[in-house]
Amino acid sequence: MSTLDATHDPALTxxxxxxxxxxxxxxxxxxxFAVFRRAGRGESFRGGVALGDAVLDLGALHALAVLEGSAAxxxxxxxxxxxxxxxxxxxxASAALRAALSAALRCGSPLEERLRPLLIPQAATEYRVAAxxxxxxxxxxxxxxxTAVGRLFRPDNPLLPNYKWVPIAYHGRASSIRVSGQDxxxxxxxxxPQGATQPxxxxxxxxxxxxxxxxxxxxxxxxxxxxxxxxxxSHVFGLCLLNxxxxxxxxxxxxxxxxxxxxxxxxxxxxxxVVTLEALAPFRVSWVRPADDPPPLSxxxxxxxxxxxxxxxxxxxxxxxxxxxxxxxxxxxxxHSSFRDSWWTVAQMLAHHTVNGCNLEPGDLIGSGTQxxxxxxxxxxxxxxxxxxRQPLTLPGGETRTFLEDGDxxxxxxxxxxxxxxxxxxxxxxxxVLPALPQ
Amino acid sequence: MSTLDATHDPALTxxxxxxxxxxxxxxxxxxxFAVFRRAGRGESFRGGVALGDAVLDLGALHALAVLEGSAAxxxxxxxxxxxxxxxxxxxxASAALRAALSAALRCGSPLEERLRPLLIPQAATEYRVAAxxxxxxxxxxxxxxxTAVGRLFRPDNPLLPNYKWVPIAYHGRASSIRVSGQDxxxxxxxxxPQGATQPxxxxxxxxxxxxxxxxxxxxxxxxxxxxxxxxxxSHVFGLCLLNxxxxxxxxxxxxxxxxxxxxxxxxxxxxxxVVTLEALAPFRVSWVRPADDPPPLSxxxxxxxxxxxxxxxxxxxxxxxxxxxxxxxxxxxxxHSSFRDSWWTVAQMLAHHTVNGCNLEPGDLIGSGTQxxxxxxxxxxxxxxxxxxRQPLTLPGGETRTFLEDGDxxxxxxxxxxxxxxxxxxxxxxxxVLPALPQ
Numbered sequence: 001m002s003t004l005d006a007t008h009d010p011a012l013t014x015x016x017x018x019x020x021x022x023x024x025x026x027x028x029x030x031x032x033f034a035v036f037r038r039a040g041r042g043e044s045f046r047g048g049v050a051l052g053d054a055v056l057d058l059g060a061l062h063a064l065a066v067l068e069g070s071a072a073x074x075x076x077x078x079x080x081x082x083x084x085x086x087x088x089x090x091x092x093a094s095a096a097l098r099a100a101l102s103a104a105l106r107c108g109s110p111l112e113e114r115l116r117p118l119l120i121p122q123a124a125t126e127y128r129v130a131a132x133x134x135x136x137x138x139x140x141x142x143x144x145x146x147t148a149v150g151r152l153f154r155p156d157n158p159l160l161p162n163y164k165w166v167p168i169a170y171h172g173r174a175s176s177i178r179v180s181g182q183d184x185x186x187x188x189x190x191x192x193p194q195g196a197t198q199p200x201x202x203x204x205x206x207x208x209x210x211x212x213x214x215x216x217x218x219x220x221x222x223x224x225x226x227x228x229x230x231x232x233x234s235h236v237f238g239l240c241l242l243n244x245x246x247x248x249x250x251x252x253x254x255x256x257x258x259x260x261x262x263x264x265x266x267x268x269x270x271x272x273x274v275v276t277l278e279a280l281a282p283f284r285v286s287w288v289r290p291a292d293d294p295p296p297l298s299x300x301x302x303x304x305x306x307x308x309x310x311x312x313x314x315x316x317x318x319x320x321x322x323x324x325x326x327x328x329x330x331x332x333x334x335x336h337s338s339f340r341d342s343w344w345t346v347a348q349m350l351a352h353h354t355v356n357g358c359n360l361e362p363g364d365l366i367g368s369g370t371q372x373x374x375x376x377x378x379x380x381x382x383x384x385x386x387x388x389x390r391q392p393l394t395l396p397g398g399e400t401r402t403f404l405e406d407g408d409x410x411x412x413x414x415x416x417x418x419x420x421x422x423x424x425x426x427x428x429x430x431x432x433v434l435p436a437l438p439q
Numbered sequence: 440m441s442t443l444d445a446t447h448d449p450a451l452t453x454x455x456x457x458x459x460x461x462x463x464x465x466x467x468x469x470x471x472f473a474v475f476r477r478a479g480r481g482e483s484f485r486g487g488v489a490l491g492d493a494v495l496d497l498g499a500l501h502a503l504a505v506l507e508g509s510a511a512x513x514x515x516x517x518x519x520x521x522x523x524x525x526x527x528x529x530x531x532a533s534a535a536l537r538a539a540l541s542a543a544l545r546c547g548s549p550l551e552e553r554l555r556p557l558l559i560p561q562a563a564t565e566y567r568v569a570a571x572x573x574x575x576x577x578x579x580x581x582x583x584x585x586t587a588v589g590r591l592f593r594p595d596n597p598l599l600p601n602y603k604w605v606p607i608a609y610h611g612r613a614s615s616i617r618v619s620g621q622d623x624x625x626x627x628x629x630x631x632p633q634g635a636t637q638p639x640x641x642x643x644x645x646x647x648x649x650x651x652x653x654x655x656x657x658x659x660x661x662x663x664x665x666x667x668x669x670x671x672x673s674h675v676f677g678l679c680l681l682n683x684x685x686x687x688x689x690x691x692x693x694x695x696x697x698x699x700x701x702x703x704x705x706x707x708x709x710x711x712x713v714v715t716l717e718a719l720a721p722f723r724v725s726w727v728r729p730a731d732d733p734p735p736l737s738x739x740x741x742x743x744x745x746x747x748x749x750x751x752x753x754x755x756x757x758x759x760x761x762x763x764x765x766x767x768x769x770x771x772x773x774x775h776s777s778f779r780d781s782w783w784t785v786a787q788m789l790a791h792h793t794v795n796g797c798n799l800e801p802g803d804l805i806g807s808g809t810q811x812x813x814x815x816x817x818x819x820x821x822x823x824x825x826x827x828x829r830q831p832l833t834l835p836g837g838e839t840r841t842f843l844e845d846g847d848x849x850x851x852x853x854x855x856x857x858x859x860x861x862x863x864x865x866x867x868x869x870x871x872v873l874p875a876l877p878q
Contacts, residue, residue: 134573135614140697150696160695165638166629170697171610171704175574175798176662185663187795190605190736199604201736201794223615223706224624224876250795256599257589258579258609259698265610266795267662297629297640299878355640356626356689356705357876359614437663437796439738 002091002233002281007031007102010422014105015112016119018052025273025415025425026050028105031098032273032426033238035083039126047078047086049101050273050427054119056101061118066111071100082132083216083274087237088362090219094237095278127181127272130240131216131363133174136268137353138212138244138367140168143343145372148384164293167300167344167352169369172244173265177365179272180241180429186406186436187266189250203436204247204263206389207404211317211335211380211412214242214270215346215366223359229302232347233277235360239313239346241271241412241429242367248383248403270365271412271429279424283416284308285340299355300348309345313426314338315371315414317380321399322407329396331411335380337373406435441530441672441720446470446541449861453544454551455558457491464712464854464864465489467544470537471712471865472677474522478565486517486525488540489712489866493558495540500557505550510539521571522655522713526676527801529658533676534717566620566711569679570655570802572613575707576792577651577683577806579607582782584811587823603732606739606783606791608808611683612704616804618711619680619868625845625875626705628689642875643686643702645828646843650756650774650819650851653681653709654785654805662798668741671786672716674799678752678785680710680851680868681806687822687842709804710851710868718863722855723747724779738794739787748784752865753777754810754853756819760838761846768835770850774819776812845874 006012007029013020014028026032032050037043046059058078061067067075074093077086086093104111140146143163150158162168178184186207190199218237221227227235244264251263287309295301317335324331344352349366370380379385382403386392392400404410411430417423445451446468452459453467465471471489476482485498497517500506506514513532516525525532543550579585582602589597601607617623625646631638657676660666666674683703690702726748734740754777759770783791788805809819818824821842825831831839843849850869856862 135612137700162629162631162638162692162695166693168693168697169700171612171700173574173610173797174613175800175803178662185796188665189795190601192601198733199601199736201738204795223617226627226878247795253601254605254607255696255698256601257694257698258607259694259696261576261608261610262791262795262797265797294637297638299640352701355878356628356643356686356701357624358612358701358704361614364614439665439794 002278004281007099008282008421010420013107014051015107015109016051016054016105018054021052023423024052025427026052027422027424028102029422030275030279030424031101032275032279033083033130034127034272034274035081035130036125036127036272038120038124045081045128047083051105053122055122055125057118057120064114066114067100070096082363084131084363087131087216087218088220091234091277094276098276098278127179129177129179129270130272130274133177133363133365134361136172136174136177136365137169138172138369139344139349140369141342141344141349142369142371144341144374145370145380145384148372148379152388165296167349170259172268172367176265177268177270180269180431183432183434184267185434187247188436188439189247189262190253191249192253199253204250205403206248207433208246208248208382209317209404209410210244210246210370211315211337212242212244212370213313213339213368214240216240216274217360217362217364217366220361221354221359224357226357227350227354229299229347229351230304232350235350236277236346238274238276239280240274241414241426243269243410243412243429244367245269269429269431271427273427275424275426280311280416282421283312283418285310285312287345299351305345305347309347310340310342312338312340313414313416316412318411318413320409321395321405323399324395324397327397332395334385335378337371337378337380339368339371341373342368342371404433406433408433441717443720446538447721447860449859452546453490454546454548455490455493455544457493460491462862463491464866465491466861466863467541468861469714469718469863470540471714471718472522472569473566473711473713474520474569475564475566477559477563484520484567486522490544492561494561494564496557496559503553505553506539509535521802523570523802526570526655526657527659530673530716533715537715537717566618568616568618568709569711569713572616572802572804573800575611575613575616575804576608577611577808578783578788579808580781580783580788581808581810583780583813584809584819584823587811587818591827604735606788609698611707611806615704616707616709619708619870622871622873623706624873626686627875627878628686628701629692630688631692638692643689644842645687646872647685647687647821648756648849649683649685649809650754650776651681651683651809652752652778652807653679655679655713656799656801656803656805659800660793660798663796665796666789666793668738668786668790669743671789674789675716675785677713677715678719679713680853680865682708682849682851682868683806684708708868708870710866712866714863714865719750719855721860722751722857724749724751726784738790744784744786748786749779749781751777751779752853752855755851757850757852759848760834760844762838763834763836766836771834773824774817776810776817776819778807778810780812781807781810843872845872847872
């Protein structure tokens with residue numbers, strides 16, 4: 001696990017004034033990475049770092065040739081239109097670049113004058129997914145989500161016998177992962193109407209969001225090798241927000257016996273910004289099991305995980321509808337949970353994923369699964385919040401929702417806060433549901 | 440669907456004598472594509488076409504500049520170390536190149552003298568997967584397989600209610616797809632021993648093969664668009680053999696509720712050669728449902744499918760063990776089925792996969808799922824052949840098997856035969872199970 005160093009010092013301030021505003025997502029202590037370009041100019045995408053309300057252009061910084069050593073080597077990898085090569089270079093590379101950027105961007109840096117022209121207002125930028133994702137794996141790591149969903153189907157026995165032992169996951173679709181801001185049409189699919197004996201093809205009615213943390217893989221592992229728990233975090237580049245949109249009516253009809261397929265592969269939305277594990281070091285918390293639960297198998301258990309395997313990332317899902325936007329009503333928060341309540345940690349997910357020799361590649365994306373908290377109001381999906389669609393939510397202005405309607409926009413947010421440290425944020429992952437296209 | 444043309448003429452013979460031997464996989468009427476290089480020379484991989492016992496080097500052919508027009512344009516795409524760009528160019532490109540190669544390689548071609556030096560003995564070549572696979576989807580399209588597997592778990596109700604309506608599939612792992620000849624270690628995984636209340640980490644004991652057809656996607660479709668049934672085959676580049684190795688004990692413990700994960704993502708083996716849909720045109724057969732079954736939903740049903748949606752590809756799985764090889768015993772055929780018995784056709788799989796707007800990319804790989812026939816002896820996996828491991832098979836030399844042991848080599852074969860046409864084959868997809876590595 002990353003240790004605390006000078007980059008985490010809460011006393012640090014930047015010569016980029018907006019980075020020093022309290023409560024912002026992108027202070028000097030964060031320095032998340034994305035792939036970006038200025039909008040509307042036909043530019044190439046390249047790496048960028050968020051600071052306050054600006055993006056530092058890493059392509060231009062490389063051209064300036066003001067960094068040296070391993071930081072300069074890492075920077076050279078950030079000039080490409082994906083960050084796969086940078087991610088592949090491992091935690092040493094990102095830590096070196098992060099430390100050099102922290103020094104260059106802090107108050108008093110001799111580089112201020114030369115770097116100031118490299119800042120581009122975020123309002124003038126556009127993004128793509130930070131990596132070319134080879135494989136996307138989605139876990140099911142919140143026991144609160146698994147229990148709530150299981151209760152809808154099996155009231156007497158909500159949690160399956162394997163849940164507390166196996167970090168359950170499935171392979172998702174890589175090709176339909178899109179960055180925040182890319183809207184998508186309501187999917188069609190086979191559904192079995194209640195009471196019907198034959199299915200029909202219909203635009204999905206029970207469209208849902210899922211509030212998740214995404215994990216970009218850094219260094220990969222060879223096929224046939226496993227990544228031990230103690231080394232797992234050295235294979236992580238950083239974390240983002242992830243919304244695994246789900247068509248619950250399609251899912252209910254198709255998922256037996258091989259799991260979800262068309263119910264989830266039409267769109268997955270991620271935040272543009274990827275927060276490194278280094279930046280998250282101050283927000284590590286102990287990972288604990290209830291005393292009456294058996295410990296996990298030894299390949300998923302060690303003292304480091306128990307001490308600080310979890311990360312306290314506050315997660316939120318917000319909704320605004322076309323009607324609310326038309327009337328100027330503010331978005332409504334639907335979900336609020338923390339990744340610290342996850343039953344499995346990031347390192348446990350990776351150790352499990354590779355225990356059979358499965359190879360992870362740089363830029364692969366891992367989803368945490370819907371992160372719901374222990375309280376009903378902390379549920380991370382509409383399926384849970386509305387108890388399977390039976391208890392509609394009332395929104396500002398009086399509209400109600402069981403599942404998402406056309407024009408609804410869901411925005412995920414995430415951030416870390418801890419006394420004595422500067423708050424860092426993940427930005428947002430948002431998209432709007434467009435009407436289904438004609439078949 | 441591709442139509443019959445001069446390239447299918449059974450009277451055609453090649454100036455490559457080995458292509459004219461009866462019963463071979465690679466006559467002039469086939470012309471499958473692969474990515475290859477000469478072994479042991481540090482060469483770059485590039486496209487090749489199989490003919491008899493040789494490979495025609497498409498990189499060298501491009502350099503000769505003897506083809507013209509669209510065939511030459513398509514050939515230029517075959518010089519790369521993956522065929523993704525060639526696949527993306529669509530069926531017109533592969534048909535043009537196939538027709539030009541057919542003309543250039545037939546007896547009497549004026550190009551014989553110039554092309555002869557471009558032939559490399561297959562014995563001196565090595566291969567990689569024909570495309571960089573972005574996403575791998577595995578269907579479950581054999582109703583005989585689904586019924587036999589279902590019977591092991593639910594004797595009274597083997598087939599789930601959705602089976603006859605939904606082309607069931609799950610997303611598999613792209614990173615662990617390997618070409619024939621690449622062996623793999625027995626995977627570790629969580630298993631629940633019979634009668635135990637707690638799982639353990641163990642090397643999988645119930646390791647199985649799955650006899651499948653693979654489909655490489657040619658032209659892709661945009662996210663949000665669907666591919667109608669009538670156009671689906673224009674998005675197919677060609678077919679190969681595919682073995683979706685499966686750890687049944689891991690699968691049984693992990694698969695609820697999200698489907699198989701570590702039980703299948705440790706290795707998938709494909710044949711190097713991809714047979715184009717054009718080459719398969721003579722072997723199309725009608726796709727029929729039993730009279731007492733409901734027709735599929737209209738997006739999965741049309742007259743063209745009913746007339747010739749299926750393909751009669753004979754499929755076999757052969758086993759030899761370390762002991763059999765040491766004693767010089769021949770391999771034993773375990774499975775023999777035909778893809779014509781698949782409940783869903785290739786076009787139906789693609790139309791379903793995209794009906795929700797999911798985007799397919801050139802080079803994506805689709806598996807058909809285990810292809811079992813209607814008779815017990817036509818089962819395409821050991822799970823079925825041994826009735827869940829309860830009825831061991833006896834092999835030449837007296838060894839028995841329920842599931843695969845270390846040193847076992849499974850080889851898949853496939854071919855098409857029909858009166859009045861020349862037999863065409865798929866080559867083989869083989870790999871050997873190596874002992875589990877120490878954890």
